[in-house]
Amino acid sequence: MDYRIIDKEHYYRKGVYRHFTEDCKSSLSITARIDVTALAAFSRQSGTKFSLNFLYLLSKALNSRDDYRMAYLWQSDELICYDVIHPTQYVFHEDTETCTPVYTRYDPDYETFYRGALADLERGKQSREYGLDAAGHPNWFDASYLPWLSYDAMHVELPDGYLYFLPIVNWSRWREENGRLLMPVTVRLNHAVADGYLVANVFRLLEREIGAIPPAGDGIPFDKRGRNGVE
Numbered sequence: 580m581d582y583r584i585i586d587k588e589h590y591y592r593k594g595v596y597r598h599f600t601e602d603c604k605s606s607l608s609i610t611a612r613i614d615v616t617a618l619a620a621f622s623r624q625s626g627t628k629f630s631l632n633f634l635y636l637l638s639k640a641l642n643s644r645d646d647y648r649m650a651y652l653w654q655s656d657e658l659i660c661y662d663v664i665h666p667t668q669y670v671f672h673e674d675t676e677t678c679t680p681v682y683t684r685y686d687p688d689y690e691t692f693y694r695g696a697l698a699d700l701e702r703g704k705q706s707r708e709y710g711l712d713a714a715g716h717p718n719w720f721d722a723s724y725l726p727w728l729s730y731d732a733m734h735v736e737l738p739d740g741y742l743y744f745l746p747i748v749n750w751s752r753w754r755e756e757n758g759r760l761l762m763p764v765t766v767r768l769n770h771a772v773a774d775g776y777l778v779a780n781v782f783r784l785l786e787r788e789i790g791a792i793p794p795a796g797d798g799i800p801f802d803k804r805g806r807n808g809v810e
């Protein structure tokens with residue numbers, strides 16, 4: 580885990596940061612639907628899991644900009660930026676109707692990420708423990724899929740005054756509209772390190788990554804694939 584300390588006096592969001600960490604501690608979330616038609620088609624044609632393919636693109640998007648890798652160290656009152664952040668995904672157990680968090684390491688190489696994320700999921704299926712270890716995984720962001728419905732809005736609340744800066748991202752089942760597959764995605768960020776532009780930009784980055792997906796078999800960014808079914 581590597582990070583650099585941000586000089587708050589020269590931080591480009593200095594005024595906003597001070598206001599939303601001292602005067603008005605708050606967060607900001609946006610729910611919007613993104614077109615995942617190309618990603619669903621790729622997943623189906625390549626025999627890979629849609630959920631893991633989306634998790635890869637989400638992790639890639641969030642790691643592309645410092646603003647999404649920020650954190651607050653309350654012990655030293657320091658603002659930091661991690662070199663990389665990793666996704667915490669979840670396994671749902673039908674028998675107990677509970678979830679197990681699964682810590683997956685982000686790797687910019689798709690094959691490496693996919694193989695690791697799939698192995699993490701399989702291990703998570705063997706446990707019924709909640710197993711949350713936030714202290715041991717400080718640079719992991721929350722990424723949760725809700726497959727039971729296609730929602731229109733979602734709001735994640737944290738304790739008042741809690742300066743948690745890492746992204747919290749949720750998504751649910753897609754809907755077909757006019758021949759396109761539109762999937763609800765919710766992005767939550769702390770207002771101290773992000774405004775409406777930065778939250779909306781996550782959706783723009785995701786749409787750009789999905790738009791760059793070639794047909795299955797044509798290479799980058801998914802140039803090597805498993806054969807583990809589609810989710």
